[in-house]
Amino acid sequence: MMKARRSAILQHARQAAGCSVVAAFEPENVFYLTGFWGEAIAVCTENGTKLIAPRLEYWRAEKTSIDCEVILTERGGELISTFVSQIKNSRACTDCSDYSTVESVRKQGGDIIVVNTEPFFQTRRIKDESEIRIIAKASRILDKLYGICEDEIKVGLSERDLQAKLIYEAMKMGANPPSYKSTLNPLIIAGGPNGALPHAEVTDRKFRKGDMIVVDLTLRHAGYIADATRTFALGSASTEMKKVYAVVQESQKAGLDAAKAGATCGQVDAACRDLIAERGYEKLFIHSTGHGIGLDVHEPPWLRMKNGEVLQPNMAVTVEPGIYLENKFGVRIEDSIIIVNNGKPQVLNRFTKDLVVVG
Template identity: 40%
Template sequence: MIVKKIKEIIKNENYQAIFLAGHENEAVLKNIRYVSGFTGTSGYVFIGADFGYFISDFRYRDQAKNQVTDLDFIEIDTTIFDVINDLIKKHNVKLTAFDKKLFYSEYEKFDEELDSELVPLDNIIEKLRISKNENEIKLLQEACNITDRAFSHILDFIKPGMTEKQVERELKDYMLNEGADGAWDSFIVASGPRGAMPHGIASDKVIETGELVTLDIGCVYKGYTSDMTRTIAVGEVSDKLKEIYEVVKTAQQKGLDAAKAGITGKELDAVCRDYISSKGYKEQFKHGTGHGIGLDVHEAPYVSVRNENPLEEGACVSIEPGIYITGLGGVRIEDDIILTRNGCIVLNNSPKDLIKI
């Protein structure tokens, strides 16, 4: 289905082929996975309006034949340049669009060796990735389910005196044991004053009684990611921290209530931002309200003041407003949602009332 859509797009473009070169390039390989289904670490895709090929070497022959169904497989016997040049000649390709995520050193080599002019590919594949199909939503849901279970588990694990890194390690181990393929490289575990750092990755800081702890966590399940944030209290916290928690919780719920296909990213961002501003915390909420989630944990579309485009039905986005006060701490609450015509489906089910451990 994806290959068919790409072929239809090419018919209306001035180039004759799209070339994805994914030799150990994670960003390009995710686009290749989306287009072809291939999950290996070295492969190439060459698609035109009336042809389509997946190319790799003998190491991935069996894997490619099992995973790739909509493209003809070619095994590299000489060099990738020879293979592509044969296809360029066979299909009379004068202009080839390449994935802009290609490493520059590789681009230079392909530009030198290929018998077709190379032009950068607009974000065609990234745009196709925005609206998730039924199978993608199932994978995203399971990634969120694992994350929810990990959060529930960590509530019984966290104790004053532990370091943030200890909490991070426990979360990652639990996710892997629950069936995740992997977890992010770094989780945000930000306690006390470090909670004022929106991207305060886990450190050696000791978690203390009377602090809030922000946990921004997620895993990968069959290629698809989750991204959830909850903020919890270790013992009794100050009235000020309780106040900002309630402001963020209400702002996040307002965002969920307003989320639906057709609203622009800017309009949805404003729902959360305007409420937080009305409570006096405009300067303490500077990041965007959300982002797309899929094969990447951060991808299009974006729920921010810069996105004036309508959000698509089937898009998976996060809603994650926050308040950050230097020297005191911070609060962020985040869910992953699927946009529908009439609203949204929330993929996370972890509680959002302030939990005291």
């Protein structure tokens, strides 16, 4: 699998930027090319892959990397000097977005370095068998956590209490929360009016009878992300809540039906969005329908309006329409799925999408 990944990314780098060397600085791409997640630079050529690691990471890199020559160096300037020594007289494609680092490389003689992340994402868009197995395992963990939600959500429990319980149970099952800059919390747990905020931060608000509770779980297992959302009703659901839930459930099914190889990302978005609009909630669906998942929480392809990118077999994406009524409640339903050669996608999440009334 690793050999195929390296071959594919080198091919994409040649096509996109005329490069014969690929240099990964971002931890996700280093991991993708080497199996090591940490502070290091991966240098990939047709002759092999080298992993340049500072002393504090060297032994871990030696232990976990796959079919790499691990080169010992030090942090800072020596790390860059060692990297430059490996790419001199070559045209290198890199994912490094740090201006000062790129300038330092160029000043030290690595003048033919091209910053272009597309070859990395182009290769990572299509998952191999091992990646799909890991994402499927991560999705099964999410399903078990929704079973815990069904048992644990009660009047008086806070959003933060539920998050703590779920993180604890997830880690016992081998999953970890991802780290990303756009949120202060690892999960989205939003009760009552907080559920009307698609990216609500977890608070100390306690659940109340009659709440709709949005639980969006994004967790990493063996490096890879699974992402799902379920919305629970506590005690009872009003007529309006049931109506909105039914529309979102129908919209999500329409999106899943549309998510076939050969369809565009925009067509999947339209399948969800048009149905919600037909039911009169067009202005209350305020985000895109989905995104790619893998080593990043959000990565290409993007299931959003008018995106003409064509879905291909073995892409891993989410389908997650929602309706949000300001200061009242929100409903979102989300699955992680794999696009297949023929027919409907492989839906990785199995926890029911019928409205579950808890407590």
